[in-house]
Amino acid sequence: MRLYQALSKSLMDHGVTTMFGLIGDANLFMVDAYVKEFGGTYIAAANEIGAAVMALGYASGTGQLGVATVTHGPATTNTLTPLIEGVKGRIPLLLLCGDTDIADRDNVQDVSQRDLIVATGAGFEPLRSPKTALRDLSIAMHRAIVERRPIAFNMPVNFQWAEVDYEPERLTLPNVKGLVARGDELDNAAGIIAGARKPVILAGRGAMDAKAALVALGERIGAPLATTLKGHDLFKGERFNLGIFGTLSTPQAIDEIVASDCVVAFGASLNKFTSAQGSLLQGKRVVQIDADAAAIGRNWNPDAAVIGDAAAVAEEIRQLLDMAEIPPPGVRNPAVESGADKHPTDFKDISNDRTIDPRKVLLRLEEALPADRVVVTDAGRFVLDSWKRVSCPDPASYHLTTNFGSIGLGVPWAVGASYAAPGRPVLLLTGDGGFMHGGLNEFNSAVRHQRDLIVVVINDGGYGAEEVQFRARDLDPSSAFFEWPELADVAVALGGEGVTVRTAEDLEQAIAAIARRARPLLIDVKVDPMWLTDLSH
Numbered sequence: 001m002r003l004y005q006a007l008s009k010s011l012m013d014h015g016v017t018t019m020f021g022l023i024g025d026a027n028l029f030m031v032d033a034y035v036k037e038f039g040g041t042y043i044a045a046a047n048e049i050g051a052a053v054m055a056l057g058y059a060s061g062t063g064q065l066g067v068a069t070v071t072h073g074p075a076t077t078n079t080l081t082p083l084i085e086g087v088k089g090r091i092p093l094l095l096l097c098g099d100t101d102i103a104d105r106d107n108v109q110d111v112s113q114r115d116l117i118v119a120t121g122a123g124f125e126p127l128r129s130p131k132t133a134l135r136d137l138s139i140a141m142h143r144a145i146v147e148r149r150p151i152a153f154n155m156p157v158n159f160q161w162a163e164v165d166y167e168p169e170r171l172t173l174p175n176v177k178g179l180v181a182r183g184d185e186l187d188n189a190a191g192i193i194a195g196a197r198k199p200v201i202l203a204g205r206g207a208m209d210a211k212a213a214l215v216a217l218g219e220r221i222g223a224p225l226a227t228t229l230k231g232h233d234l235f236k237g238e239r240f241n242l243g244i245f246g247t248l249s250t251p252q253a254i255d256e257i258v259a260s261d262c263v264v265a266f267g268a269s270l271n272k273f274t275s276a277q278g279s280l281l282q283g284k285r286v287v288q289i290d291a292d293a294a295a296i297g298r299n300w301n302p303d304a305a306v307i308g309d310a311a312a313v314a315e316e317i318r319q320l321l322d323m324a325e326i327p328p329p330g331v332r333n334p335a336v337e338s339g340a341d342k343h344p345t346d347f348k349d350i351s352n353d354r355t356i357d358p359r360k361v362l363l364r365l366e367e368a369l370p371a372d373r374v375v376v377t378d379a380g381r382f383v384l385d386s387w388k389r390v391s392c393p394d395p396a397s398y399h400l401t402t403n404f405g406s407i408g409l410g411v412p413w414a415v416g417a418s419y420a421a422p423g424r425p426v427l428l429l430t431g432d433g434g435f436m437h438g439g440l441n442e443f444n445s446a447v448r449h450q451r452d453l454i455v456v457v458i459n460d461g462g463y464g465a466e467e468v469q470f471r472a473r474d475l476d477p478s479s480a481f482f483e484w485p486e487l488a489d490v491a492v493a494l495g496g497e498g499v500t501v502r503t504a505e506d507l508e509q510a511i512a513a514i515a516r517r518a519r520p521l522l523i524d525v526k527v528d529p530m531w532l533t534d535l536s537h
Contacts (some may be wrong), residue, residue, distance in 0.1 A: 004160040005128050007096075008034035013168055014141060014510035016067050016292075018419055020054040024071025026098020026157040033460040043419065043449055044458030045412065046122050046441035050077045052082035052095060053401075053409050054416035059091050059375065060399055061420025063208075069096035072157065080120055080257060081406055086137075086150040089123035093150035093344055094141055113154060118423060123151040129337040130162035135148035138169035144171055148292075176323025180308040180316050187262075189287045189304040190320040196285065199330045202274075203310070205230035206267020206290055208395045210310035214266060217314045220321060221264075224256055224340070228268045232398040233391050236341075237263075240332050243341025246274040248387055252340040256333060259282060266310040267291070270300040289313045297343040310481055340472050343388045354502055355528045358382060358458050361507060362389040365427070365456065368511045374421045376402065378410030378439075380431030381465045382458035382527075390429065397421065407431065408438025411455065417452045425452045432459040432484055432524075440494070446520040447495035457487055460529040467529055478494065481529070491522035498522045 008030050011019065020043045023031050034040040045204065047050035048070040053477040059066030070076055077095045086093045097117075100107040102153045112453075117124045125140035127133050153243060178355040180186065193199060201223045203214055211234055218225050225235040226245035235241040242253035247255065262285045268274060270288065275281045282302055287308060288295075288302035306313050351357045375392040377383050383402070394400045399417050401409040414428040414448035430439060435457050446453045460467075470477035488498030496519045499510045510523045 001164060001166050003133055003164050006134060006164050006166050009040050009166060009318045010137055012038045012040055014171055019067045019291060020045060020051045021067060021069035022048050022051050024042040024075055026071040027069045033312060044345060046445050048078035049082060050412035054081040054413035055093055056082060056086050056091050057413035058420045059398060059415025061396060061417045064306055065092045065094055067094045072098040072100050072330055073111055076113050076118060077373055077403045079117060082151045083120040083122040085404040090148040092144045092148050095150055096143045098150050099153055101156060116153045118334060122149060123147060125151055125153050127155045127159060130159050130164050134169045138171050142171055180312045185304055185306050189306050190317050192262060192285045192287055193221055193264060193303050194321060194326045194329055196329045198260045198263055199262040200226055200257060202226050202262040202263055202265040203231045203234050204228040204268025205395060207310035209537050210266060213311035213314040217318050217335060220318050220328060222332050224332055228274050229387060231395050232536040234395050239337050241341045245258055246420055247276050250340060250343050256336055265312045269295055269298055275300060294446055319503040320518045339424045350528060350531055355526045356501055356503060358525060358531060360458055360529045362386060363505055365392050365462055369427060369443050370425055372424050374417050374424055374426045376414040376417055376426060377427045378430035378434040379405060379407045379433050382431050386429045403464050405433040410434055411439035412442040415446050415451055428455045430457055432457050433463045436484060441494060444494040447448060455522045457524050458527055459524055460527050464529060487522060487524040496522060498519040502526045
C-alpha cells in the first residue's frame with residue numbers, strides 16, 4: 001500500500017468520515033483515495049481559509065474532531081487565521097498540510113511551516129518517516145482532541161508514494177465524564193453555596209451536557225439559571241432562566257445578577273464579557289467548576305474551585321447538601337420565573353423608505369425560521385443585536401466565529417456547521433463587509449455542495465465599526481464606505497438565490513423566499529449606516 005492510501009485508510013479507521021479541504025501537489029492523491037477507495041466524504045472549499053474554517057464549524061457543531069487538508073506553502077499560510085481562531089476558541093482541529101521535499105532547496109513554495117504554525121498557538125506534529133507515519137498521525141489526532149486546539153500534521157510531499165505495511169493504530173482517549181476531584185475544595189464549594197442567600201448558577205460551553213444536573217441543582221438551592229454567550233439557550237424553556245449572564249443580559253437578568261451574593265459557574269471561563277469587566281462578580285462568593293484545570297482562575301480568582309465534569313460535580317454538591325440536611329439557601333424571585341431571558345421588543349423603529357431597522361428583521365426571523373435551525377454569527381457591529389434577538393434550540397446549534405475578532409469567517413463556518421447538523425437549516429447572520437471579505441468564494445461552495453443555507457447580510461454599505469470610530473472623533477467617515485454590487489444579484493450569479501429587503505413589504509417577501517428556498521439563499525438587508533453607534537460589549 002502506498003503511504004497516501006495508508007493515511008486515508010487510517011483516517012477512516014479512526015472515524016474521520018468527513019474531511020474538508022483544497023487539493024494540491026502534496027495531498028491530492030490522499031484525498032482521492034479517501035473518497036474513491038475508502039468511502040470518505042470530502043467537501044472541497046474554494047480557498048484554504050474556507051477549508052479550515054469549515055472544519056472548525058463542523059467540530060464546533062459535533063463536539064468531535066474537525067479535519068481539513070491543504071497542500072504546502074501558500075496553501076498552508078492561508079490557514080493561519082483559522083488556526084488562531086481555533087486556538088482561541090479551544091476547538092479540536094486536525095490540519096493535514098503538505099510540505100515541500102526537504103531536498104528541494106529551490107522550491108518556490110518552500111517556507112518554514114513549523115515556525116508559522118507554532119506562532120499561531122497551534123501544535124505541530126511532523127510525519128517523521130513512512131515507517132512511523134500512521135503512529136505520527138495517531139499522535140496528531142490525540143493531541144488535537146486532548147489539547148482542544150488545532151494540530152497541524154506536516155506531510156512531506158516526497159513520502160506519499162512510499163510503500164508501507166498497513167497496521168492499524170489504536171487511539172485511546174481519556175474520559176473525564178463523571179470525574180469529580182473530591183476533597184476539601186468540594187466541601188468548601190458546598191459550604192459556600194450552603195451559606196449563600198441569593199445564589200445564581202452560571203453555565204458555559206463546558207457545561208453543555210450538564211443541563212439536567214444543573215436544573216436540579218438550581219431547584220435544590222433556589223438559584224436562577226444563566227449562561228455565557230457560548231452556552232446560549234442551554235436553559236431555554238426552563239423556569240427561572242435569566243438567559244445570558246454579562247454585558248448581553250436583559251434588564252431583568254441584570255437586576256437579579258446584581259442582587260445575588262454567590263455565583264456558581266460550571267464550564268465558564270468568567271471572561272471580561274461575562275463578568276462585565278469584573279463588576280458582576282465583585283463582592284460575591286464565586287465557585288468555579290471546570291474539567292480543565294487550566295481554566296480555573298484564568299480570568300477571575302474564585303473562592304472555591306473544583307476540577308471535574310460539570311454534571312457529576314453538580315450532582316455531588318446536591319447530594320452533600322441533602323446529606324447535611326441543609327435547606328435551600330436561596331429563594332427564587334417569582335418575577336423572573338419566565339421571560340427574564342427575553343430582551344424588550346419595544347424600540348423606536350428607524351425604518352424609512354430606503355432602509356429597514358435591522359432589529360425588526362431579526363425579530364421577524366426569530367418568529368419565522370424553523371425551530372430546529374442552526375445559527376451562525378459572523379463578526380461585525382450588527383452582531384450584538386443578533387446575539388440578543390435570535391435564538392436556537394441548544395448551545396451546540398449556536399456558533400460564534402468571533403474568537404479572534406476576524407470578520408469574514410461566517411459563510412465557510414456555516415457550511416461546516418451544516419455537515420454537523422444534516423437535515424437542518426443553517427442561518428448565517430453577517431455584515432456586508434464580512435460577506436465580501438470572506439463569504440463570496442464559499443457561498444458558491446454552499447451551492448456546489450447543496451447546503452441548506454440562509455445568509456442574512458446586514459448591509460450598511462461599508463465597514464461600520466470603523467465608521468463609528470471616525471464619527472466618535474468628529475472625522476469624515478467616507479473612507480469606511482464601499483459601493484458594493486447588489487448582493488442579491490451576486491448570490492444568483494454564484495448559483496444561489498437572492499432577495500433584497502428595504503421595507504416591511506420586502507421583509508415579508510424574504511420570509512416567503514425562505515419558505516420556498518431550493519438553493520442557498522442570500523437576503524440583503526439594507527440598513528442605515530447610522531443605525532448603531534454603541535459597540536460596547
